[in-house]
Amino acid sequence: MKTATEKRNTRIRATICDIPKGSVASYGQIAEIAGIPRGARQVGYALRHLPEGHKVPWHRVVRASGEIAMRTGSVGHREQKKLLQNEDVAILNGRVDMKKYRWQPDLDELLWKPSAAWDDE
DNA sequence: CATATGACGACAA
DNA sequence: ATTGTCGCCATAT
Numbered sequence: 559m560k561t562a563t564e565k566r567n568t569r570i571r572a573t574i575c576d577i578p579k580g581s582v583a584s585y586g587q588i589a590e591i592a593g594i595p596r597g598a599r600q601v602g603y604a605l606r607h608l609p610e611g612h613k614v615p616w617h618r619v620v621r622a623s624g625e626i627a628m629r630t631g632s633v634g635h636r637e638q639k640k641l642l643q644n645e646d647v648a649i650l651n652g653r654v655d656m657k658k659y660r661w662q663p664d665l666d667e668l669l670w671k672p673s674a675a676w677d678d679e
Numbered sequence: 680c681a682t683a684t685g686a687c688g689a690c691a692a
Numbered sequence: 693a694t695t696g697t698c699g700c701c702a703t704a705t
Binding site for chain 3: 563566594595596597598599600603604607
């Protein structure tokens with residue numbers, strides 16, 4: 559069986575996979591949608607320890623402030639910036655304009671992923 | 680069991 | 693805008 563933590567991480571990754579191209583979401587936002595209120599740090603942890611061969615659009619996850627979370631200058635940081643710009647997400651002064659690019663899921667999208675039936679992933 | 684840490688976030692000064 | 697605190701919560705030691 560899966561541990562509660564594994565399920566949470568699965569939901570986190572699944573949620574991130576739903577971020578549409580050209581949009582971004584904050585760690586806290588992902589946590590909330592994934593059913594983990596105040597679990598922003600968990601999202602960070604989950605991303606940091608992504609499994610091999612993942613297909614998660616991790617670059618669409620930024621801080622609530624719009625800044626890229628990774629250390630400035632790090633390889634990952636540059637990579638993320640590049641990936642975002644490839645999706646037409648502008649980065650001014652090292653930050654994304656959240657007002658403009660923040661992902662705003664529709665009711666339908668949220669209804670897809672009922673938090674109750676995730677026991678068998 | 681006690682601390683420390685971190686790809687966070689909200690808020691006060 | 694910048695800096696410091698504190699709350700959160702899974703992991704690591």
